[in-house]
Amino acid sequence: MPNLSIGAAAKASGVKVPTIRYYESIELLPSPPRTGSNRRTYDAGDVRRLAFIRHARELGFEVEAIRTLLKLQDEPEQSCAAADAIARDRLAEVERRIASLEALRAELMRMVEGCSHGHVGECRVIEILADHGECRHHLGAEPVALAGGAGG
Amino acid sequence: MPNLSIGAAAKASGVKVPTIRYYESIELLPSPPRTGSNRRTYDAGDVRRLAFIRHARELGFEVEAIRTLLKLQDEPEQSCAAADAIARDRLAEVERRIASLEALRAELMRMVEGCSHGHVGECRVIEILADHGECRHHLGAEPVALAGGAGG
């Protein structure tokens, strides 16, 4: 299945067309050969690489980490200690995030359970947000950062 | 404690100075009065509002949602159904994120456990990322988006 158009590569890999071009622009994906009419052509290897990137992104790996992983992949005689370290870092962060989110969920549940659908004056949601002292746990110094950026 | 400088308001509310100015620029916080030498002066009400915003942001509320909540807060005779709905949305999203992150954690644990510190050729980390088929669960269509934005 060689010589795929960018659209076909997008379909096969699950990475959107503009995102593929973006990955090329940041040199995460090599510039593919072009047809006579200047269109990009991809092969199965590119699709695999794109799927790899997509999967890693879904797992929350940052582009820089993916870049490192791809370099490791390109030189398979290297030690996998570096790849392992990246995954471990990721795991630690994911566990931190889960802990934050669970504290957060507890607080949100407290809010919506306390809401008696009366007036805002007695609304727990507003009240809890207004009174920081009611919040016993500590959500950590850094913001929780789950505002979903790239929604469909 | 009226007539605080922006730095004092920042300290009292836990919101950084440039962030306070940013909130003013997007009209989340009203423009405060200025001194003769053009410096912003805040009072206790502003500090409360800032603390409210900060707390809501820590809980993952988007600025637009906070804007709505603040409007509700300013008119306390309204029904709190809107505030409740916003909090419920937030809760649902948090629960989705937790589920994604737990699937993700399982996969990362599988990765680092499988890594025998040999060569990349046998490295589970690379292998699992490369082979999407090994991933049984589904992380959802949208990206997990936990790349920590504003790390201090």
Added chain:
DNA sequence: CTACATCCTCTAGCGACTAGAGGATCAAGA
């Protein structure tokens, strides 16, 4: 009087895309 902290405005940058303009090319049907 001298440091130095704090304040001001302004612009630009971050990450990881997404959206749209404005145009070229391709594939299929009438």
Added chain:
DNA sequence: TCTTGATCCTCTAGTCGCTAGAGGATGTAG
């Protein structure tokens, strides 16, 4: 052959929620 519409190209600018830095004015402590 013509036409329609999908796909492709490049480019710039926008998203979100800030953060960083330039370049200058003002305040405060010793």
